[in-house]
Amino acid sequence: MDTVKLLSLLRTSSGSKSLTRAKLIHQKIVIQGLQNNIALCKSLINLYFSCQNYDSAKLVFRTIENPLDLSLWNGVLAAYTKNYMFSEALELFDRLLQNPFLKPTSFTYPSVLKACGGLGRVGYGKFIHTHLIKTGFGLDVVVSSSLVGMYAKCDKFDSAIKVFDEMFERDVASWNTVISCYYQDGQAEKALKLFEKMRESGFEPNSVTLTTVISSCSRLLDLERGKEIHKEYVKDGFVFDSYVSSALVDMYGKCGCLEMAREIFEQTPVKSVVSWNSMIAAYSSKGDSKSCIELFRSMHAEGIKPTVTTLSSIIMSSSRSAQLEHGKFMHGYIIRNRMQSDIFINSSLIDLYFKCGHVGSAENVFDKMVKTNVVSWNVMISGYVTVGDYFKALSIYEDMKETSVKPDAVTFTSILSACSQLAALEKGKEIHKYIVESELESNEIVMGALLDMYAKCGAVDQTFNIFQKLPEKDLVSWTSMITAYGSHGQALEALKLFHEMLQINVKPDNVTFLAVLSACSHAGLVYEGTLKQQ
Incomplete structure (x- = not known):
């Protein structure tokens, strides 16, 4: 059998992905002494990769006596990165650099940079970046775009944006990467501005662009802009794939437009698990656990396996609506299917069991957890506070410290609430010291909880000291301070503070007025109290 016939056979076999056929052809190539024929080796390597027989593909490449065809090296590099074999790709690139007869070209670098991004090897990526500047390959649009992608994958967003800004020529992939950089970095507004700039520059967005842009609208809860983008691309006849559809469902759901979210969801021909999760999350945000369960059953009937996100959303919706039955149904499903529960599900x-008053069930879930994360401890502390078992909250806080899990702002906010309810001043002071050590004195919520604790424990001086240190004074902190003064007979100080609050345009509510009236009542200032009512 000659070379032409073998090549034809290899090309027709690539679609079948038959490993047996690949090995038979390989045997014929070796028997006929054609194992160094570059064209045959390229096709054979591709066939082995399509069959996912990577060892045989490597063997074919290694047995070529003198592989001096650079397109062969580039093809293997591309196959490695396509199959997520990033370490092998970089090893092969190192071998290429050591070859005295071959030099990388613009077709080599995209694969290598993708491997660097996949492994998070930003140091190696920077080395290649320097090499690209020296050789001039950095001017190639595909290479530059790959460089932007590498830095983005390594979470070096500033470097990615810098390379993008310096590009002489751009492609849609590079625009998408930088828009995604801004989105991932929490700068959704900048992502949308760059999207507008992309369109002004004459580039047509693709589904990747639209997915990120609509997700940015979702994060900003910018319904009008999201609607505008959706409407415009419907009018232009853009075909939304499952990713764009899922982003639209998520955006409308988060912005409270459940009917629109459901309409898009129903119109999506092929619903991925992401689409189902987006729709379930939309109902979950409204606490509609009944609709979540109905969707879950439909999803199951269509053979789509739920993810951790699916389960977490449904349980959260059951918690929000205090629907014990729905929550227990999901808990049972997890146990029956032996699914691994993550920290969010647990x-x-x-939270669900505490809200429904089933403290024992909450404790059972907690006891079975791997308690290395602060989140699991926090949910127990806040749960005990919710049901009014403040001593248990303090007890579990001590257990948490003994296991060397460091409390965070959420921990302190919850435990200070327990101290407030028990008027446990000494314990509160101890926690205050820990807050200082943890450098959380600039945290507005923690300091507000500390202020409330001192106020309810009757420590007026400490309350005022905390009040002065607050990074920002809100209505609750002003009211707490007024209450503290009033409950200890310092009505004039309470009234003075009330006037200061009005002068800086903080609008009092009913609780504030009650605090002022109470202060006047304790001090016998009937006339002043009457004035406040008017």
């Missing part, structure tokens, strides 16, 4: 289950 935390949602604990």
